[in-house]
Structures are given as C-alpha cells and as structure tokens.
Amino acid sequence: MTPPAGSLLSAEQLRKAYGPTAALDGAEFSIHPGEVVAVMGPSGSGKSTLLHCLAGIVTPDSGTITYNGHELSAMSDSQRSALRRSDFGFVFQFGQLVPELTCVENVALPLRLNGGSRKEAERAALTWMERLEVDDLRKKRPSEVSGGQGQRVAVARSLVTNPRVLFADEPTGALDSLNGERVMELLTDAARSTNAAVVLVTHEARVAAYSDREVVVRDGKSRDMERAV
Template sequence: MTRTDSAESTGPLLTATRLRKTYGPTAALNGAEFTIDSGEIVAVMGPSGSGKSTLLHCLAGIITPEGGTVHYRGHELSAMSDAQRSKLRRGDFGFVFQFGQLVPELTCAENIALPLRLAGTNRKEAESCALEWMARLEVDDVRSKRPGQVSGGQGQRVAVARALAARPRVIFADEPTGALDSLNGERVMELLTTAARETNAAVVLVTHEARVAAYSDREVVVRDGQARDITSATAGIA
C-alpha cells in the first residue's frame, strides 16, 4: 500500500468549492462545486468542451484553479507543494485515461508495477502486486506482452489494474471506455467499479455516455462552467 495513512479527517473525502478556470476568453469553470465520499462513484457528465475534464484535473491537483478551493481529506491542494501533490498522485490518487497511456517500452506487468516502484515499493513486491491485479482484471495472460501487442480492451484493463495497484483512495477515470467497443467498455466498467467498491475507493468518472454513467451512484452535469448534481435534483420529484 502506498497511499498516505495519516489520521482520517471528518467530512467528505474530496470537495471543490467555487472553482474558476479560464482558457483565454473562455471560462471552463465558473463557480463549480463538487463533493465525493469514500466508496462513492460519481459520474461527471456534460457536452464536449463543457469543462468536465478541467474539473477532474483540478480535483486531482494536476492544474491549479484561478479561484476557489479543492480540499482532500481536509487539506487544501493549492497549499501543498508540488512534491506533496506528486506524492498524492503516486499513492492516494489513481488514474485511468481514455487511451490507457501505458508505457510502450514496458511489458503490461511492468506498467502496472511502475507506480509502485516509483513510490518506493521493492521490485519483488511490486511485481507480485501487479500479477495479482492482472488476475483480478482478467489479463494475466498478457503479462509479458507490451501494450502494442494487446487488444484495446486488454490494454484498458491493464490501465485499470495500474490505477488500482497502489490501492488509491480516489480513482480519476477520464472517458475510460471512450476508445472501446460497447462490449469491452461494459466489461471494463464492471471490473473497475467492482474493484473500487471492494477497496472502498471513490471514483470520479468523466463520461458523455449514459450507459457508462449508469454504473455510478449519482451524476453531476457540468454546463456553462458550473456543476449540478442531477441525482439530488431529481430525487425528490414524485
């Protein structure tokens, strides 16, 4: 396990308040709010260019908003040093991207072990953990192959295994099925959400597909730079 194990804070696991981020004259985020608890899966939806990926990057500390705050376990991300945020992304945060972003020169098993090795885990333990997750994600048969030698569905499952190997508290999944056919996409989502629930990890799931959002506990729509929890908004309608 490489995530930080300092004393637990009370309240939501991850919270964003009044986020603002612009690109030139365009406001990607304009007062966006967001919250997620441990073990919760939240789908972030919206049309292309609505700011949903920008919201994810702010929540993960990849980019710094021009206004507003992001708190993780009670600590403000913008108040952390670059080294502290990098440590979070190696341990507490896991990432799954649309095209996997695996290292082509490494085998699939080595790709999964890489974040663990960077976090200081010894080689034998990292490799053992990688093989365990490959078995759970049903890709142990491609352990010695490189990413270019496997199918898109297999590669994305390797990416999911890489994200889960460090047992992160939050998984950021940005269009994780966008490059897959419907059958492979469904299987990736089944494996991702099942593993996340087993480890009590929160999942921030950016998607534009309703069938993918259906795996979430609730849905947040980003539009005009703001985020609205549509699940809560419709829950009271009889």
C-alpha cells in the first residue's frame, strides 16, 4: 500500500501490543497539510496509542509510518526526538506545563530545547501567547492560572516552533464547554493559519466538530469515515 497522494503523515497496518493486549491491530491513518482530523473512539480503543505512534513517541510492533516521505519507524530514538522538537507540537489534557517555570518560560521551552537563545525564545513565545490571548500571564506560574488559561498556554507552547503537525490528546478534556470551545477555536485557527496538520484525539463530538473529518478507532482498528462512505 502506498500513502495517499499529498498526505503529510500516514500510517499503514499499525500493530502495537502492550503485553497480551493489542492496543493497535492494523490501524491506518493519513493526514494532509492544513487538515484537522479527529481521532475518535471509546476509551481503551487505542486512539492515544495511535497518536503516540504517529508522533514517534512509541514505535509500533509492525507497520509503517511515513512523515513527509521519511519512514518514521526507521529512525533512531534521538532522530525521532529531534523531529518532535522541530516538526511536531503537542497538547495534552493536563499536567504538561512545568510547574516551576513561568508561563512564558514554559512556552519558550521547545525553542530552547532546539538550542534557541533564551531571549529570542521568550520573544517568540510572547507573540504566540498574544495570539492565544494569554500574554498577561507571562510571569505567572502554571499553578496560579486557571485550567483554560493553562491549556491556552499549552497550545501556545505547542505552536511556538511552527510545527507542521500538531498532536492534541484530549486538549479540552479538563475544561468546561465554553473554555473548551475557545481553546479549540484558537487551536484550529492558529493551525490553519500556519497550514499545520492537526491530529485531534477526542471523545467529545463538539470538539470533533472542529475537525475536517474523523477517524474512528475501535478495538485497535481504525475506520476512516470519509473514505468509507
């Protein structure tokens, strides 16, 4: 099987088992630049594992993942780490901000991990914080901001490196509807404006409604609803 034409990131026949339980059992995936794809499915279905595989955090037991023409599973751990630093961005449900660092330092962290100078990194961070309307929190620590604000800081951090793929794992899971929708609006707007692809793992339909299409994962198998119909 060849990846669908024009896809930025695609996966074929992914299999991954944790012990005796198969988290992924032949899952497929593909995303184009600028596309927002929701990964849906009941909990325990393997949707987070799919995201981890796609992002190169976890190596699948078998199957291929192609990013921008490169075979991800052929890369070394440090190469994949470097790729994650430069090309990917991440937003998780919670607990991702370093509690000791101020918000602006948190946002600047990926740039600094890439070897950027502190000053430049924090300037770029501030720009993104402005776009996500949290620039007034720059001196605050994560424990001093609300959940919605913290999540926006996290989104700003995920976008600060201008990633080509943004991975969001239940980004609104810990937020109320209003905050959740605001975060989703800002996230998808920002991603669209930079033509970044967004892999959005969620179980909420209203969050998934911000996507262009959805992929359903059930029992480790994926189902691309657009292509199926």
